[in-house]
Amino acid sequence: MANNNQLITQGMEFGELTKEDITTIRQTLAKDCNDSQFKLFMSIAKSSGANPVMNEIYPAVRSGQLTVQFAVEYFVRKAKESPGYSGHDVQLVHDNDEFKMHQEQDEEGRYYAVIDEHSWAFPRGKVIGGYAIAYREDKKPFTVVMEVDEVEHFKKSNIGMQKTMWTNYFNDMFKKHMLRRALKAAYELNYDDEVTVGESQGSNDNDEFQRNRRDITPNQDVIEHGSQQNDNPEPQQEQKPSKIDQLKDQMRTLFTQLGITTNDGIKDYLKKHAPDANPGTQKGLIAINQLLETNLEMLQAQASNDDALD
Template identity: 40%
Template sequence: MANNNNQLPTLTPEISEHFKPEVLKVIRNSIAPTANDQEFLLFAHKAASYGLDPFKNEIFFIKYGQTARIQFAAEAYLSKAREKDGFQPPDTQMVHENDEFQIAMNKETKEMEVVKHEIGFPRGKIIGAYSIAYRDGHRPVTVIMDIDEIAHMFTGQNKDNWKKWTQDMFGKHVQQRALKKQYGLEFDDETITYGQEEGVPEYQPRERKDITPNQEPINQPEPEEKPEDNVVALRKQMKQKFNQIGVKDNDGVNEYLKKNNVKLSQPATESELIGLIELLDMHIDMQEAQAQASDDELPE
C-alpha cells in the first residue's frame, strides 16, 4: 500500500471517533511522515484506543530502515494514571552524593521505603533517584534506582539528552516504573519488521559535503581516499556498537550475525560494514527504548 500523505487509508472506528480528519493529516505529515498506510493505521489505532495524544509526546512512531516501532513515552503513563480513581501526583526525587538518604524495609509490607532524605548545598552529583506513586485507598509504591542501573543510557544513541538533561530523563524513567506498578498500566510497544531475509538494511550513500576551506586554490587536487582507512575506522565503530549491546567476543558476534541473517564477505566490504552498523544502531535504539518503556519493570 503506497504512502500518500494527501490521502488517509480506511480508518478504524476508534480512529474516526478519536481524531478529526484534519488532525490525522497533521499527525501523518508531522509525527509519522515515514509511515506507510498500514503502519500509520496501526499507530493511529493504538493512540486512539489508549486515548493518547501524539502532540504531547505520549506516543511515538519511529522508523529504522526496514523496521517501524510504535513506542509509548513516560508521559503516557502519567496521563493514564490521572484518569484512574484515587489518583495522587507521584513524588519523584533525585538523590545527590551529599544528600542524607536512607531506605529501609517496611516490616509489614516487606517493601523498601525511603525513611530519610535531607538535602544541603552543594548537593554534588546525582547518584540515584526514586519515585513514590500514591493512590487513595492503596499503599504507596516506591521505586528506587541507583544511577549505575541506567549507566547504559549515557553511552547509547540518546546519550546526549541523558547527559544534558539527566534529572529530567532519570526522573521520568523511575516515575514510569512506579506508576506502572501502582495503577496497573500496561502498554504494548509494537515493532514491525520487513524484509528479514535481507538481514542488513539497504545502504544509502550519504551526501558528500565540501569541507575545503575557501582560501584553498580551486584547482587543488583532492587528497586520495584510502579505502582501507575507511574500513579500519568502520571496523572500530562496529566493535564499539557490539560492546554497547553486550556482545564482546567472536562467538557472540557470529551468533548475532547468524540470528539476523547477516552475510559478510571475507574481508567485509565498506558498504557491508555500514549496513551492519546501521542494524546495530537500530538494535541499540530498541534496547534503550525497551529499558525505558513498559517492559523494564524492576524485579519484585
C-alpha cells in the same frame, strides 16, 4: 500528492483527534514512516487511547523498522484516570544529600520502601540515585529506588535518539524512567494491556504492510512442539532447518529475552495478546516474532521517554 495524503489519513480520527490533526501527525511526528507504518502506528495509538498530539505516543523508524514509543505523560494520565489515584513524587539523590531509607512489610508479607530522610543544601554534587513514589488510596505507597549505575547503559544505547536524550538530558530522563516504573506497578499500567496491533483496514494493502502485520496467537500446538525441539539435540543429517523451525527458534529466543521461559507463561502471553494468528504457517510465526520484537523495543524505548521507548 494531496489526494494521496487524504486517502492515507482517512478514517484514522479518534477521541479528540480531527482530520487536520491526523494530517499534521503524518507530516511531522510520523514523517519518517512509510504509509503502512503510519497506519500501524495510528492503529496502536487508537487502540491504546494514547494521543500523539499530546506527546503521549510517537513512532520511530530505525533501519526501516518501526518502533512505537510511549511517553511518561501517557502513564501519568492513565494513573490519574485510575481509581484511588492520590498523586506521585519523583526526586533525585545527589552525593551531598542526606538520604536514609528502610524496608517495611505489609499485612500480606510484601516489602516496600520507606524514605526516612532526604534533605539537601547547595552544592548538591553529582546525581547518584533517585526515587519515585506513586500514591494510591487504601494502598501502601509504591516506591521505586534506583542508583545511577542501573541506567548508565542507556547512554551507550545503539538507538541514536535514546543515547542522545540520556546523554544530554540525563536528570530528566532518569526521573521519567523511575516515575514510569512506579506508576505502572502501582496502577497495573502494562502497555501490553493497552496496545492492540491489528490488521490494516484494507487487508491486502501491499507486501510491506503484510511484513509489518501483527496477527498474533499461536495455538497450543506451536508452544508445545516448539519446546520439544530442544529435547533432541542431534541435528538431522544433510538437512538444513526449515524456515518454520528457524522462526520457532527465534520465537523462543525472543520470549526468553522478555523473561518468559515457561510453557505456561508463553501460553498465557499468546492467549492474551494473540487471538488470531495461525501458528502453522510461516506468515503466522513471522507475525508473532514481529510482535515480540516490538515489545522488546518498547521496553527499551520506554526508558528513554520522549519516548523507546518505556
